[in-house]
Amino acid sequence: xxxxxxxxxGRFTIHARDGEARRGSLVTAHGEVETPIFMPVxxxxxxxxxxxxxxxxxxxxxxxxxxxxxxxxxxxxLLARRGGLHRFAAWDRPILTDSGGFQVFSxxxxxxISEEGxxxxxxxxxxxxxxxxxxxxxxQANIGSDIMMVLDECVAYGADREYTAKSLELTTRWARRCRxxxxxxxxxxxxxxxxxxxxxxxxxxxxxxxxxxxxxxxMAIGGLSVGESIPEMYDMLGHITPQLxxxxxxxxxxxxxxxxxxxxxxxxxxxxxxxxPTRNARNGTLFTSRGKVNIRRAEFREDDxxxxxxxxxxxxxxxxxxxxxxxHVAQELLSYRLHSLHNITFFLKLxxxxxxxIGQGRFAQLKARYAEVFTSGRG
Amino acid sequence: xxxxxxxxxGRFTIHARDGEARRGSLVTAHGEVETPIFMPVxxxxxxxxxxxxxxxxxxxxxxxxxxxxxxxxxxxxLLARRGGLHRFAAWDRPILTDSGGFQVFSxxxxxxISEEGxxxxxxxxxxxxxxxxxxxxxxQANIGSDIMMVLDECVAYGADREYTAKSLELTTRWARRCRxxxxxxxxxxxxxxxxxxxxxxxxxxxxxxxxxxxxxxxMAIGGLSVGESIPEMYDMLGHITPQLxxxxxxxxxxxxxxxxxxxxxxxxxxxxxxxxPTRNARNGTLFTSRGKVNIRRAEFREDDxxxxxxxxxxxxxxxxxxxxxxxHVAQELLSYRLHSLHNITFFLKLxxxxxxxIGQGRFAQLKARYAEVFTSGRG
Numbered sequence: 001x002x003x004x005x006x007x008x009x010g011r012f013t014i015h016a017r018d019g020e021a022r023r024g025s026l027v028t029a030h031g032e033v034e035t036p037i038f039m040p041v042x043x044x045x046x047x048x049x050x051x052x053x054x055x056x057x058x059x060x061x062x063x064x065x066x067x068x069x070x071x072x073x074x075x076x077x078l079l080a081r082r083g084g085l086h087r088f089a090a091w092d093r094p095i096l097t098d099s100g101g102f103q104v105f106s107x108x109x110x111x112x113i114s115e116e117g118x119x120x121x122x123x124x125x126x127x128x129x130x131x132x133x134x135x136x137x138x139x140q141a142n143i144g145s146d147i148m149m150v151l152d153e154c155v156a157y158g159a160d161r162e163y164t165a166k167s168l169e170l171t172t173r174w175a176r177r178c179r180x181x182x183x184x185x186x187x188x189x190x191x192x193x194x195x196x197x198x199x200x201x202x203x204x205x206x207x208x209x210x211x212x213x214x215x216x217x218x219m220a221i222g223g224l225s226v227g228e229s230i231p232e233m234y235d236m237l238g239h240i241t242p243q244l245x246x247x248x249x250x251x252x253x254x255x256x257x258x259x260x261x262x263x264x265x266x267x268x269x270x271x272x273x274x275x276x277p278t279r280n281a282r283n284g285t286l287f288t289s290r291g292k293v294n295i296r297r298a299e300f301r302e303d304d305x306x307x308x309x310x311x312x313x314x315x316x317x318x319x320x321x322x323x324x325x326x327x328h329v330a331q332e333l334l335s336y337r338l339h340s341l342h343n344i345t346f347f348l349k350l351x352x353x354x355x356x357x358i359g360q361g362r363f364a365q366l367k368a369r370y371a372e373v374f375t376s377g378r379g
Numbered sequence: 380x381x382x383x384x385x386x387x388x389g390r391f392t393i394h395a396r397d398g399e400a401r402r403g404s405l406v407t408a409h410g411e412v413e414t415p416i417f418m419p420v421x422x423x424x425x426x427x428x429x430x431x432x433x434x435x436x437x438x439x440x441x442x443x444x445x446x447x448x449x450x451x452x453x454x455x456x457l458l459a460r461r462g463g464l465h466r467f468a469a470w471d472r473p474i475l476t477d478s479g480g481f482q483v484f485s486x487x488x489x490x491x492i493s494e495e496g497x498x499x500x501x502x503x504x505x506x507x508x509x510x511x512x513x514x515x516x517x518x519q520a521n522i523g524s525d526i527m528m529v530l531d532e533c534v535a536y537g538a539d540r541e542y543t544a545k546s547l548e549l550t551t552r553w554a555r556r557c558r559x560x561x562x563x564x565x566x567x568x569x570x571x572x573x574x575x576x577x578x579x580x581x582x583x584x585x586x587x588x589x590x591x592x593x594x595x596x597x598m599a600i601g602g603l604s605v606g607e608s609i610p611e612m613y614d615m616l617g618h619i620t621p622q623l624x625x626x627x628x629x630x631x632x633x634x635x636x637x638x639x640x641x642x643x644x645x646x647x648x649x650x651x652x653x654x655x656p657t658r659n660a661r662n663g664t665l666f667t668s669r670g671k672v673n674i675r676r677a678e679f680r681e682d683d684x685x686x687x688x689x690x691x692x693x694x695x696x697x698x699x700x701x702x703x704x705x706x707h708v709a710q711e712l713l714s715y716r717l718h719s720l721h722n723i724t725f726f727l728k729l730x731x732x733x734x735x736x737i738g739q740g741r742f743a744q745l746k747a748r749y750a751e752v753f754t755s756g757r758g
Contacts, residue, residue: 045705049712052697074705078681082701090697302457318431318469322461326424326453333428336712 004031009188010217012249016359020242020268023358026218026249028094028146029188030086033062035249035270036354038261038347039096041278044069045089048278049337050344052091058313058341059348061093062146064273067139068100071129072122076142084144096273097145098253099136099178101152101194102222113153115170133177141182145189149220150178152194157227164198165206171196172210179214190217192251195240198223199232204240218249221269225255234263241267258287258350258374262367265354272351277343281336284328287346291373293321295339300325313345314338383410388567389596391628395738399621399647402737405597405628407473407525408567409465412441414628414649415733417640417726418475420657423448424468427657428716429723431470437692437720438727440472441525443652446518447479450508451501455521463523475652476524477632478515478557480531480573481601492532494549512556520561524568528599529557531573536606543577544585550575551589558593569596571630574619577602578611583619597628600648604634613642620646637666637729637753641746644733651730656722660715663707666725670752672700674718679704692724693717 008027016023024035040047040055043066047055055063065085070076074088082088085095104111104120111120117132133151140148152171155164175193182191193216197203211219221240224233237252241264244250251271252264261272277287284295288308295307303321315324315338327335350370357366387406395402403414419426419434422445426434434442444464449455453467461467464474483490483499490499496511512530519527531550534543554572561570572595576582590598600619603612616631620643623629630650631643640651656666663674667687674686682700694703694717706714729749736745 044709044711045702046709046711046713049716051693051713051717053693073709074680074701078701081681082683082699088699088702088705090702301453302460304461314430314432320461320467322453322457323424323467323469326467330423330425330452332423332425333712333715334425334430337428337716338430 002031003029006188010185010190012218012247014247018358018361018363019266021265021354021358021363022268022270023355024249024270026270028062028190030092030094030146031061033094033271034355036261036265036351036358037061037271038351039064039271039273040344040347041066041273041275042089043275044073045085047340047344049281049340050278052089054337054341055091055344056093058345059352060344063091063093063095065095065097065143065145066100066103067097067136067143067149068103070097070143071100071139072124076139079144080142084142086144094146095144096147096271097140097143097149099140099149099151099194100131101136101149102154102254104131105154105156113170115173117151117174118153133174134181137178137181141187141189147190147192147218148178148182149192150175150194150216152196152222154223154226155196155198157199159198161198161200161203164196164200164203168196168203168207169210172207175211175216176214179216184215184217192216192218192220192249194220194222194253195244196223199228199236201236201239204236205243208240208243212245216248218251218271219244220251220253222253224252225260233260237264237267237269241269244268258347258370261347261350262354262370265358266363266367274347277347278340281339281343284335284339286339287343289373295321295325295328297325307342308346311342311345311349313342315342381410382408385567389564389569391597391626393626397737397740397742398645400644400733400737400742401647401649402734403628403649405649407441407569409471409473409525410440412473413734415640415644415730415737416440416650417730418443418650418652419723419726420445420652420654421468422654423452424464426719426723428660428719429657431468433716433720434470434723435472437724438731439723442470442472442474444474444476444522444524445479445482446476446515446522446528447482447510449476449522450479450518451503455518458523459521463521465523473525474523475526475650476519476522476528478519478528478530478573479510480515480528481533481633483510484533484535492549494552496530496553497532512553513560516557516560520566520568526569526571526597527557527561528571529554529573529595531575531601533602533605534575534577536578538577540577540579540582543575543579543582547575547582547586548589551586554590554595555593558595563594563596571595571597571599571628573599573601573632574623575602578607578615580615580618583615584622587619587622591624595627597630597650598623599630599632601632603631604639612639616643616646616648620648623647637726637749640726640729641733641749644737645742645746653726656726657719660718660722663714663718665718666722668752674700674704674707676704686721687725690721690724690728692721694721
């Protein structure tokens with residue numbers, strides 16, 4: 001890989017627009033990422049069941065790591081001694097790490113929030129730990145991610161207005177401390193802020209106004225896809241996304257289904273991550289150009305056709321639905337990899353098609369075509 | 380793949396000898412197999428966690444399928460309608476199927492043996508089934524395997540002499556019925572007999588004498604590695620193998636460790652299969668040129684060196700022991716594939732080195748070299 005010139009790192013260029021949708025590119029220390037992009041999730045330093053070559057074959061440009069998980073295991077200091085996550089996991093393309101905020105807050109009963117940070121117990125052994133904004137910056141520096149995320153509080157769905165308002169102020173203060181702990185440009189690692197504010201539009205705007213005063217390399221939308229209805233999510237997405245700084249990359253965290261992603265792109269989002277393609281691979285739910293396929297279904301017992309005739313992944317090039325169904329029913333380990341490889345390829349192709357469509361001013365047609373085979377329901 | 384000329388199918392050629400050890404080649408309907416060879420086990424139509432490309436990369440020339448498992452799921456008639464297991468599993472090299480005898484007899488409480496065959500209950504749903512010699516020939520014909528095995532009774536370790544003697548006679552009668560049900564040369568599928576007789580040398584010889592009257596394409600040794608001590612197994616191996624027809628391929632079923640395989644080769648065995656490399660991959664036991672490695676060990680936490688510097692598999696070319704240990708400890712699915720890929724590569728390289736050593740008359744040195752790092756213990 002050719003490393004980009006240091007002064008270009010963080011540069012986000014918009015190449016085309018189609019309504020609010022944008023086609024762009026972001027330069028990171030490990031190379032350029034074309035947007036809109038889908039980022040496969042490698043929580044523990046491995047995208048479930050896939051090796052780096054599989055990810056390259058699927059067209060992955062950037063993958064995610066998780067600060068919380070990697071801090072606990074194998075440990076960020078160990079990673080630093082190994083030369084960082086890229087070298088450890090043999091992945092030489094960009095890596096984004098989320099701050100661990102979402103994971104810690106989903107621990108619920110075993111964490112305690114204060115101004116200073118959040119105390120929590122490990123889901124592995126119950127041991128006590130403390131994340132401060134400064135600490136998560138240090139951890140992500142050790143991991144060596146190309147894009148770091150600030151520590152934020154992701155409020156639960158249904159949290160009241162008062163709590164949400166107080167929480168977003170805390171997230172802002174933590175965001176400022178993250179920026180101060182990690183001066184812009186340091187080691188070429190970028191830092192993104194995270195917009196919170198629950199499902200109150202004015203609180204989302206307040207969060208955004210506060211974060212806009214801090215010099216981030218990109219802005220994320222957190223706290224969506226946490227239990228709300230689809231219309232509620234899409235409404236907030238359409239409201240807040242266009243208000244995010246136009247000249248910086250926008251990242252919708254943890255979302256979502258193909259229609260969620262297309263709706264996000266339509267609203268102006270540039271980056272997405274979700275465990276959906278790998279999680280669904282496990283239960284045999286596969287995304288294809290004809291819609292979702294549940295490979296367990298008896299109708300595929302003797303189906304010699306490929307899973308998706310429009311897909312060029314190894315799974316679709318090599319095997320029939322009948323064989324994939326057999327592997328799944330027989331609980332063969334290979335099943336999970338073949339399904340993951342296909343689903344990840346599908347999500348990356350969706351992003352690639354979106355980029356092309358935006359460039360040609362026909363994004364609405366692309367979205368309409370997908371809407372014919374995918375409903376807006378949950379993955 | 381170029382299909383061999385029909386008249387050459389079944390031809391076994393010995394290219395070199397070194398003591399009792401032989402280097403040869405066997406022509407099957409799906410191509411030639413060099414011997415001695417290790418055959419990875421794909422019980423349910425998939426070698427655990429590996430895709431056909433992985434197997435080719437590892438140097439696999441022939442894989443195993445299991446009649447019992449494939450009959451139950453996906454069903455041999457379904458396989459026949461799909462064009463056989465080769466096409467179903469996208470594997471165009473040779474396949475050997477064992478007859479299911481071993482699996483059925485290990486069901487113990489849920490099977491009943493008679494002259495006609497064996498009645499058993501499925502481990503999947505408890506449904507009742509019947510395997511006769513004729514039935515397992517028909518199933519293997521449907522699977523389309525290149526090398527079929529006769530239905531045999533594999534007596535348990537510790538069975539008394541009387542039972543063992545009666546059992547081997549039954550195995551002989553069943554072997555004859557298998558040969559009659561599947562005339563030699565039919566569809567290019569080869570048929571191997573199976574020597575039984577427990578741990579009584581004279582009974583092994585009696586079995587062999589009876590089976591030698593039937594025209595098989597190769598001879599297997601069954602009923603070893605069933606609970607006996609290593610010296611007991613090696614003693615029987617050294618006694619019976621040289622008595623097997625010299626001009627036909629010899630197959631030691633379900634064995635074994637690297638030292639078991641080298642001991643088998645030394646005694647004149649040509650073919651081996653064992654679940655050891657994939658089963659051990661699951662618990663993190665890896666075979667290397669320096670001996671067995673338990674990747675869980677704390678000493679590998681910060682070990683940046685490859686698992687086996689003498690191995691050229693993807694796992695060893697790409698990752699450090701520290702990363703492999705992390706994946707294993709974190710129970711990442713990728714771990715199982717990387718370990719399997721390495722272990723299978725190791726066993727295939729062992730066979731390849733044995734072939735080369737026999738050709739050069741230095742097999743004893745090769746075995747001595749492995750004996751320095753591998754003990755003769757179980758897996």
